[in-house]
């Protein structure tokens with residue numbers, strides 16, 4: 001089978017690496033891909049939002065399966081357009097991807113179906129949002145309704161900060177149209193866990209858990225980023241918790257979205273927070289998480305093509321997901337200055353150290369080929385993942401491997417997964 005994967009970051013590299021292990025795969029294309037993906041797939045210069053070009057390409061190459069990985073095209077209806085053109089696609093349609101595309105929708109949805117989440121109110125007018133803020137306890141959380149590259153969430157400690165936040169999101173439109181509506185929600189305290197799952201419309205199967213590190217600097221300081229590193233599994237996510245979430249969060253979500261006439265097929269990513277009152281949903285994503293995917297897929301034993309097919313065919317109940325009884329840690333190598341200003345175009349050396357090394361992976365996030373050399377091309381450059389028999393060993397292995405690669409302004413956090421060692 002020929003497969004087209006839409007996207008071009010570390011997540012897509014990990015997905016393509018995993019797909020390439022399947023005996024069913026004859027050839028993989030990736031649009032637009034990156035320099036690392038180009039080693040295992042044929043990259044084509046089509047953007048993720050260029051639906052007509054993606055469809056024409058997939059038809060010309062007689063692609064048997066299209067995988068739409070990023071949020072923007074999913075929320076904008078890439079799957080609907082591709083299906084209408086007769087393609088077989090893995091990913092939710094627009095009416096289901098709204099679980100991620102609109103925070104106001106997802107909050108109302110959780111409330112309606114009694115899925116545990118933070119208390120909240122939705123606002124269409126900045127004046128009403130501000131009067132409401134006069135009545136709340138701080139800290140409080142402001143969330144732009146739409147997609148904002150993971151940056152549309154502000155945690156405000158004072159009324160002044162919150163008012164400035166409402167102005168930035170709703171009036172100055174710092175995140176564009178994503179800020180036309182605003183969710184104001186209760187601040188929750190607890191450990192965060194990411195749980196990715198496969199869904200076929202009715203059945204949901206969860207993957208091994210993971211934890212992201214969103215802040216740029218050690219000790220969870222600095223600005224929010226797309227994610228600076230992950231580990232899997234989370235030792236805080238117990239079997240008991242998994243059973244509880246299946247009963248109160250996962251299956252109810254799948255049943256409810258179906259009851260709304262918005263059948264979900266694809267990956268649901270549950271951003272959970274483990275509070276004193278039990279686990280609550282911080283957010284839904286309608287896709288694989290990044291960099292969570294870079295630690296979860298290397299530990300998965302199943303053939304990913306089979307799992308994708310089962311989701312599309314509605315036969316996921318026949319699949320038993322299996323994960324290795326080990327751990328993985330991913331450390332993101334970024335360009336110093338990320339997520340603000342940073343240099344691009346710096347030569348990367350040492351990548352060949354990963355070739356043929358079992359249990360070590362280098363997934364490319366922001367790289368490209370220039371004059372035959374691989375150079376940096378984004379804030380997050382590489383994801384270095386290593387497995388180990390436990391989290392401590394995986395962590396030691398991953399940090400050792402971060403030394404194999406060099407580029408100017410290489411920056412990383414040094415405490416990915418450290419909390420587990422300190423336990």
Ligand code: AMP
Pocket residue numbers: 118141143150153155185186187188189192214271282283
């Ligand atoms: P989200 O995009 O909704 O996952 O929010 C991004 C990050 O903001 C989360 O990973 C949390 O660290 C934080 N966050 C979001 N909502 C809340 C909340 N209600 N209470 C505390 N922290 C939150």
Ligand code: GLY
Pocket residue numbers: 150212226227285288289290291292
């Ligand atoms: N790691 C968080 C996300 O993919 O949104």
